[in-house]
Amino acid sequence: NAGVTQTPKFRVLKTGQSMTLLCAQDMNHEYMYWYRQDPGMGLRLIHYSVGEGTTAKGEVPDGYNVSRLKKQNFLLGLESAAPSQTSVYFCASSDRAGSSRFVQFFGPGTRLTVL
């Protein structure tokens, strides 16, 4: 099992460009999350999904959109990138059943730089 994977691993954008980050999980988890990690601020939740076709806002949703068309995939979009969105982005997934319930498993991260 690959667990949680993220594409791409690195990306450099110019201000105003758009892009989509892809997250995929093979653990059949219901819940998926997007976080950003900035120095000295820990991880902050951007958006999350409690199931296929559903999404909800987290702590810092502005400037981002998400979609969960398939259970295993969770997409994070930046419509018009800004330098303030330079960060490391992590995807995670979890479930409410089993011995690992409520544990969020993380992908390797995507380092995004907006010039």
Next chain:
Amino acid sequence: AQKVTQAQTEISVVEKEDVTLDCVYETRDTTYYLFWYKQPPSGELVFLIRRNSFDEQNEISGRYSWNFQKSTSSFNFTITASQVVDSAVYFCALSEARNTDKLIFGTGTRLQVFP
């Protein structure tokens, strides 16, 4: 409101020393979950432990041990006989049972173990 405080920003020790990472949390719920994650220099987030609020037993896993004390709202993490491979940023996190989708992270403690 829920909050996690990791007051130690950075700790440096010499190999074989014992080290304790502090975590203090705030929540109004009686049912909640506490977590520790490790982020090595490679960047991924590795799950270490989950503890629910009804289980105050301390846990030991090899050189790692966790001390959960509800009376002081603390969930401290001790590494015994530290090794260079323990060098990482360690995050404590909290989720409440009524909203397990929301994982609130502390700002992390950077541990450097020198040979």
